[in-house]
Amino acid sequence: MRGLSDPFHPSTNPAGYLVLLVAENKLSWPLLKAKMEKVGEIPDWVSGYGDLRGEDNFRTQVAKMMEKSFIGAPVDKECIVAQAGAGSLIDTLCWCVAEEGDVCIIPAPMYSAFQNDLYARARIRMKVAHTKHPEYKITREVLEESYQSSMKEGGTPKILLICNPCNPTGLIYDEETLEMCVRWCAEKNMHFISDEIYGNSIFPDVKFTSVAKVCRRLNAGPSKGSDESNYLGNQVHIVSGFSKDFGISGMRVGTLFSHNRDLLSAANNLTYFQAVSNHTQWILSQCLADEQFLQNYISDVQRRLYVCYKGLEEALAAIDVPLTPAQGTLMAWADFRKYLPELTWEGEKQLWLELFDKAKILFTTGKSCQSEVPGFFRICYAWPKATDEDPAIAMKELKSRLIKHFAGAKK
Amino acid sequence: MRGLSDPFHPSTNPAGYLVLLVAENKLSWPLLKAKMEKVGEIPDWVSGYGDLRGEDNFRTQVAKMMEKSFIGAPVDKECIVAQAGAGSLIDTLCWCVAEEGDVCIIPAPMYSAFQNDLYARARIRMKVAHTKHPEYKITREVLEESYQSSMKEGGTPKILLICNPCNPTGLIYDEETLEMCVRWCAEKNMHFISDEIYGNSIFPDVKFTSVAKVCRRLNAGPSKGSDESNYLGNQVHIVSGFSKDFGISGMRVGTLFSHNRDLLSAANNLTYFQAVSNHTQWILSQCLADEQFLQNYISDVQRRLYVCYKGLEEALAAIDVPLTPAQGTLMAWADFRKYLPELTWEGEKQLWLELFDKAKILFTTGKSCQSEVPGFFRICYAWPKATDEDPAIAMKELKSRLIKHFAGAKK
Numbered sequence: 001m002r003g004l005s006d007p008f009h010p011s012t013n014p015a016g017y018l019v020l021l022v023a024e025n026k027l028s029w030p031l032l033k034a035k036m037e038k039v040g041e042i043p044d045w046v047s048g049y050g051d052l053r054g055e056d057n058f059r060t061q062v063a064k065m066m067e068k069s070f071i072g073a074p075v076d077k078e079c080i081v082a083q084a085g086a087g088s089l090i091d092t093l094c095w096c097v098a099e100e101g102d103v104c105i106i107p108a109p110m111y112s113a114f115q116n117d118l119y120a121r122a123r124i125r126m127k128v129a130h131t132k133h134p135e136y137k138i139t140r141e142v143l144e145e146s147y148q149s150s151m152k153e154g155g156t157p158k159i160l161l162i163c164n165p166c167n168p169t170g171l172i173y174d175e176e177t178l179e180m181c182v183r184w185c186a187e188k189n190m191h192f193i194s195d196e197i198y199g200n201s202i203f204p205d206v207k208f209t210s211v212a213k214v215c216r217r218l219n220a221g222p223s224k225g226s227d228e229s230n231y232l233g234n235q236v237h238i239v240s241g242f243s244k245d246f247g248i249s250g251m252r253v254g255t256l257f258s259h260n261r262d263l264l265s266a267a268n269n270l271t272y273f274q275a276v277s278n279h280t281q282w283i284l285s286q287c288l289a290d291e292q293f294l295q296n297y298i299s300d301v302q303r304r305l306y307v308c309y310k311g312l313e314e315a316l317a318a319i320d321v322p323l324t325p326a327q328g329t330l331m332a333w334a335d336f337r338k339y340l341p342e343l344t345w346e347g348e349k350q351l352w353l354e355l356f357d358k359a360k361i362l363f364t365t366g367k368s369c370q371s372e373v374p375g376f377f378r379i380c381y382a383w384p385k386a387t388d389e390d391p392a393i394a395m396k397e398l399k400s401r402l403i404k405h406f407a408g409a410k411k
Numbered sequence: 412m413r414g415l416s417d418p419f420h421p422s423t424n425p426a427g428y429l430v431l432l433v434a435e436n437k438l439s440w441p442l443l444k445a446k447m448e449k450v451g452e453i454p455d456w457v458s459g460y461g462d463l464r465g466e467d468n469f470r471t472q473v474a475k476m477m478e479k480s481f482i483g484a485p486v487d488k489e490c491i492v493a494q495a496g497a498g499s500l501i502d503t504l505c506w507c508v509a510e511e512g513d514v515c516i517i518p519a520p521m522y523s524a525f526q527n528d529l530y531a532r533a534r535i536r537m538k539v540a541h542t543k544h545p546e547y548k549i550t551r552e553v554l555e556e557s558y559q560s561s562m563k564e565g566g567t568p569k570i571l572l573i574c575n576p577c578n579p580t581g582l583i584y585d586e587e588t589l590e591m592c593v594r595w596c597a598e599k600n601m602h603f604i605s606d607e608i609y610g611n612s613i614f615p616d617v618k619f620t621s622v623a624k625v626c627r628r629l630n631a632g633p634s635k636g637s638d639e640s641n642y643l644g645n646q647v648h649i650v651s652g653f654s655k656d657f658g659i660s661g662m663r664v665g666t667l668f669s670h671n672r673d674l675l676s677a678a679n680n681l682t683y684f685q686a687v688s689n690h691t692q693w694i695l696s697q698c699l700a701d702e703q704f705l706q707n708y709i710s711d712v713q714r715r716l717y718v719c720y721k722g723l724e725e726a727l728a729a730i731d732v733p734l735t736p737a738q739g740t741l742m743a744w745a746d747f748r749k750y751l752p753e754l755t756w757e758g759e760k761q762l763w764l765e766l767f768d769k770a771k772i773l774f775t776t777g778k779s780c781q782s783e784v785p786g787f788f789r790i791c792y793a794w795p796k797a798t799d800e801d802p803a804i805a806m807k808e809l810k811s812r813l814i815k816h817f818a819g820a821k822k
Contacts, residue, residue, distance in 0.1 A: 024459055024460065033458070036453060037453055041448065042447060047443075047658055047660070048660060048661045049433065084686055085683070087683055116683070121506070247458055248458045249459060250457055250459045250690075251688045251689055252689075273496070273498060273684075275496065276495075277663050277688040279661070279662050279691050279694070
């Protein structure tokens with residue numbers, strides 16, 4: 001891609017492309033890198049085979065981090081499986097809980113690569129459930145409509161997959177929505193996968209509730225036949241990892257948290273093919289074990305993300321483009337309909353190309369996110385890498401390019 | 412496993428179990444570890460997405476190392492795909508070149524985990540081709556018999572998979588055998604996978620020939636419609652990696668070398684689910700780039716392996732057990748038939764249990780290696796970790812335990 005090989009940099013390449021379509025957060029990498037470089041002597045176990053689902057201390061540290069940060073409920077390390085990325089785990093989950101030709105319902109707008117995760121190996125077909133602008137609420141009606149339409153087409157939905165906080169909108173689903181999803185899936189005998197890979201990438205003072213907390217309220221306690229060791233039940237599974245919250249997609253570390261023992265055991269076997277490097281596990285364990293570092297790191301990520309998001313808000317306000325008010329992730333969802341040459345997918349594509357060619361700005365099209373209507377773009381604002389002094393410097397550049405590009409355009 | 416949690420160590424646990432069933436080589440790990448600890452500052456690209464089939468410099472270094480050491484023919488980095496272990500790549504190869512229900516022929520005795528690699532995801536069935544004691548030669552007749560028998564059973568063989576040097580026998584296949592395999596596969600329109608994961612784990616002064624060199628002789632040159640960029644053709648593929656030759660199975664790095672462009676492209680897509688940590692790739696690139704280190708390291712591995720193998724030879728000679736003369740790998744194949752209570756699989760199991768219970772020695776059973784006759788064991792002699800002063804100290808312990816155990820037994 002032309003844009004990727006010539007990226008904007010405030011001092012070394014100010015005329016480069018503003019590549020705002022890759023879901024990576026480079027803002028706090030220097031902090032993590034410095035920590036990783038100080039972890040000391042490599043222990044011998046790193047070289048050998050070990051527990052394929054993740055080394056014991058790694059799972060211990062991951063479980064503790066999850067419990068204290070975004071999950072907010074007890075996480076047993078025995079219920080964690082690590083694999084080479086969250087995509088790996090969605091592939092594994094699909095392979096284990098559904099059959100070829102079954103259907104996975106995904107509310108849209110959605111992360112475009114989910115379709116490959118479902119289909120490439122497990123051959124699970126995707127059915128989109130369109131939520132409505134501007135709130136993009138997942139309702140029972142939206143799910144039911146998608147379910148019935150899938151049944152008519154001959155595919156039985158076996159999985160509901162949501163991303164919370166949501167890629168691409170940056171919205172967080174409230175507890176009532178999550179409870180509805182859990183109950184609806186139970187009713188339909190479907191598995192519910194909650195992709196919480198942005199669970200720690202939320203803005204300061206925003207409250208995120210994991211589906212784990214909801215399940216614990218619904219299921220825990222001996223009176224309900226459940227306890228701390230299985231409050232998720234057998235059909236709710238949480239995927240997360242280090243790619244987004246820790247900004248290290250290149251290190252390929254995803255995690256599954258599930259109370260379904262049969263699934264955990266099946267996933268362990270598949271993990272042989274998609275395991276995480278022990279060396280990478282060891283380095284991350286060392287970083288997570290330092291609680292002070294971890295707390296600082298998460299605050300730093302959240303603070304920088306918010307500064308950049310505010311910068312994006314300002315950039316779009318300058319050209320009067322509405323932005324879905326985000327609460328987290330590292331992307332947001334902007335309504336460029338007023339600048340479309342025509343209100344069609346062709347019009348969206350034209351505007352996208354025009355921004356690329358003339359303003360050197362690269363967004364993700366709404367079409368690839370399965371938007372219901374044309375004219376929306378996903379904007380990843382934590383990329384490219386900004387300076388330490390001014391994390392939002394790329395957003396200032398975006399603002400000036402947008403103003404210049406749309407000067408004199410219809411408002 | 413009881414044995415694994417109480418392993419022999421010459422000074423700290425002399426009465427522990429001699430666990431000689433894990434295919435790991437710990438003999439040269441201190442060298443590699445020291446090198447890995449000196450690689451310097453982590454580059455930024457490590458954190459982000461990159462080329463999923465392997466970062467450019469990593470593939471460059473791997474190709475150079477392969478070319479100069481065990482391959483002995485030009486290796487183009489564009490024809491390399493890295494995944495999380497050699498097992499990952501066999502799974503990927505099966506997925507890409509055959510269909511569910513197709514058959515893969517594997518000469519036996521064989522590495523027992525191949526069956527899972529073929530079947531777990533790709534659902535390819537295994538058909539064993541029994542080679543004969545004591546030479547274990549792969550002949551056209553052996554392959555043809557297995558092919559015909561598979562066809563009779565209703566499964567079409569689509570793949571021939573060999574391990575060269577061979578796990579479990581430690582034998583190297585000669586050029587004539589490899590040429591016959593290549594020609595036979597072409598005739599049958601089958602893919603030929605040569606697993607050369609022990610390609611650098613050969614004894615000093617032993618000659619190993621990769622199937623690449625054979626194919627280059629057979630195919631290269633414009634007169635044969637082929638050149639350096641595709642001399643393997645579309646149906647020969649070489650799997651290798653870092654687990655065995657570099658003793659780092661826990662770091663999950665396998666490599667595929669193929670000239671089949673469609674396959675490479677399909678494998679790239681699957682690599683998303685089973686990619687190697689960029690951080691691990693970076694560290695290994697740094698180690699490989701130091702040619703002096705690399706050369707020393709490979710010599711060190713080969714020298715230590717041979718010392719241990721000679722120790723094993725001596726241990727077995729002391730109880731008059733024949734050993735198939737190995738040329739490499741880190742395991743050898745021993746004929747314990749004379750000590751079997753009866754010449755049956757039950758007898759083999761009894762002897763295995765007796766050695767485990769009474770002598771605290773753990774071998775791999777011949778049965779699990781698909782041996783044609785009972786009474787053989789696979790012995791991994793590069794494990795447990797030996798001391799720097801005496802790499803074969805575990806083999807000396809083995810000798811004394813074997814003598815003690817079989818004292819007075821029939822000879």
